[in-house]
Structure formats: structure tokens, C-alpha cells
Amino acid sequence: MANDSKNIVNVEDLVIQFGETVVHDGVNLNVHSGEIVAIVGASGTGKSVLLQAIIGLIQPKSGKIELFDREMNSLSAKESLEIRKRFGVLFQDGALFGSLTVSENIQLPLLEYYNLPKKLIKELTDFKIAMVGLEHTVGGKFPSELSGGMRKRAGLARALALDPELLFLDEPTAGLDPIGAAAFDELIQELQSNLQLTVFMVTHDLDTIHTVSDRVAVLGEKKLLTIGSLAEVSAFDHQWVREYFHGPRSRSLQL
Secondary structure, three states, X not given: OOOOOOEEEEEEEEEEEEOOEEEEEEXXXXXXXXXXXXXXXXXXXOHHHHHHHHOOOOOXXXXXXXXXXXXXXXXXXXXXXXXXXXXXXEXXXXXXXXXXXXXXXXXXXXXXXXXXXXXHHHHHHHHHHHHOOOOHHHHHOOHHHOOHHHHHHHHHHHHOOOOOOEEEEEOOOOOOOHHHHHHHHHHHHHHHHHHOOEEEEEOOOHHHHHXXXXXXXXXXXXXXEEEEOHHHHHOOOOHHHHHHHHOHHHOOOOO
């Protein structure tokens, strides 16, 4: 649960447009320190686009994005680098480099940002592998040799390589069987609690939302429709929200 009300992520009047297509038209959103926020919405509402804009992979047409009280568009290259050290990202399916071993993938952020002794880098890498529940032998394997769940855990280890304060997750349980998804949800909860992480999570998984989220934000109609606790959001009077939270697949949720 959130430790305090300080905003780690702050998005104001965000407009994102590709050619003639407007994806977001005035999105406002904040994420408090220590909480897990789940971003949901119908296909095409720009959930992953919003994540990519916040981390700097997409340039908005207008609006303001702040991380750790710093406006991202106003930072120098050096300041931007320092901010980037403070967050980690798990993309869908882990997004590991196929030509590198798991250990080499995890070491990339360490080598990019720091000049550390090789022995220390190996120790840190082994620690991150263990932290996400993988056997140490996985470090020497290539992504193609891993199951989908193992790739996600390896990608998570890379996202945690720099000990970030803020973690972005893009569909973390997509493609996993129910047992694997439940185990990954449990891992996220443990890491968030033990490391005092703030988590921004794009997901469509109702079980994940129910299990790990402190607040839920619903994107739709090019804006943020509502944000609040699961109970508050599920009671929001909107057709898609009703169908999503009270439809046939919501039977396992006790709202």
C-alpha cells in the first residue's frame, strides 16, 4: 500500500497524437509513492502508449510529465540520465536481447551507468537473478532457452538491476497460465513490499488487478475516465467499466 501521498508520477493535460490519430487528449494522472497503480482500458485506448510517453520513448504533442517532481521535457541530458537510473521497465515478454545470456542482459544497465569491478557486477547479477526466483544456472542461458514465465522474471531482474524506486510493468502476466500468473503477482507484491517500490502497471488481467493493485486507473475516450480503489472504479457508471468489471470473466472478483 502507499506509504504517503507524495506523487512520484504526475501527468497533466497530456496529448499524444500520431499523424491525424489522437490517442490521448488531455490525460491527467498521478501515482503516489509506494503504491501499485493498475492502468486498464479497452484495446486501442493507449495504455502502453501512455507508459512509453512517461518513460520518454514517445514525445507528446503537449502536456506535462513529471517524475520525482522533475518535469521530463525540461531536463538536461545529465539530469535525464539521473532520473532514468531511478526507474526500471519490464516490457511485454521481457524484451530481452536474444544474442545475450540472461546474465549479460541484466548487466547491461550496470555497464551503461556505472564503472564497477567485474566481480561486483557478477555478484549483483547473481543477486538479481535470485531475487526474482530464478535458479543461478539461468544466468548462462539465452532467452530462447527459457519459458515465457522465466523470460518475464529475467526481464524483471534487468528492470531491477539499478535498484530503482519506480517500476513500470507492461502486461506482466500476459501469456502466462493461471498458476504462473498468480506466482508472478505474488512476486510483484513481495518485491514491492520488500523494496518499497512504486509500481505503474499496464494490465488487462482482472485477477492481477484484484490481487496487487492499490488503485485502478481507467483509460477511455482519449482521457482518464476514473481512478480509485477497485471497489470505487467498479462502481463507476460507464458502459465499458460495467462490462469489464461485472461481465462473465469478473466472476472470480468479490467486488
